[in-house]
Amino acid sequence: MSALLAQAAAETRTTLRRGESLLLTIGIPVGLLVFLSLAKVFPPPSGDLSYLVPGVLALAIMSTGMVSLGIATGFEREYQVLKRLGATPLGRPRLVLAKVISVVVVEVLQVVVIVAAGVALGWRPWAQAGFSAAALAGALAGTAAFAGLGLLVAGTLRADIVLALANALWLVLLLLGGMLFPLGKLPGPLRSAADLLPADALAQVLRGTLGAAGGVPLHSWVVLVAWAVVAPLAAATFFRWE
Secondary structure, three states: OHHHHHHHHHHHHHHHHOHHHHHHHHHHHHHHHHHHHHHOOOOOOOOOHHHHHHHHHHHHHHHHHHHHHHHHHHHHHHOOHHHHHHOOOOHHHHHHHHHHHHHHHHHHHHHHHHHHHHHHHOOOHHHOOOOOHHHHHHHHHHHHHHHHHHHHHHOOOOHHHHHHHHHHHHHHHHHHOOOOOOOOOOOHHHHHHHOOOHHHHHHHHHHHHHOOOOOOOHHHHHHHHHHHHHHHHHHHHHOOOO
16 A cells, blocks of 8 residues: 555656646646636637636546646656556556546646636636535546546557647547537537537536536436546556556
8 A cells, every 4th residue: 555655646746747747737727717717708608607617627637637647658658667667566556546546636636726716716616506426426437538548548659649649639629528618609510529529528517517507418427427438448458568
């Protein structure tokens, strides 16, 4: 247990010391929240904090689980760090668990910062749906889905390709994930494809449990849970340590 916690602490410290990781996981989400809430760039409801804050939380979970974890793991695999750590008494299962714990710790920090920013801007979740076990379940399912995607990419491709692909997926899911603005005006086929993405499902779940959306569509829960199961299973099946 001590080795697991020590590795988890090391993973967390490494993540928090990387400037580009902090920018991606905290700086960009908070910056987008402040800018979009004040500038009113998109038509309602995207400027409403009950719409924006849950969407930004979904963006933060995606950034940490898919991009930050995926890129870091990809380069560790490229430089054979994973191979060496897996051969130590820590072992491969506890190494993966340490990475998962690190992701959760970083996400807790993200939630604290983003919620504090939202409250400072005027968000009052306790006057709406409030925090709930359903929101926590949705966040955990989203973490599993995006961490699974990050590890799948990191464990099957070269580090430079992981870097490019993870950032490209982040941008695509930002635009098609329904996290910052409604997707109702997208062309029909594109809207149908967006409905099947984990980003849109997570945003809908968090919006319905933390905001004023009036409940979560069953479709969003089904899509999110499906990604939370399939992505980690695919990562476990195809991940190569060397």
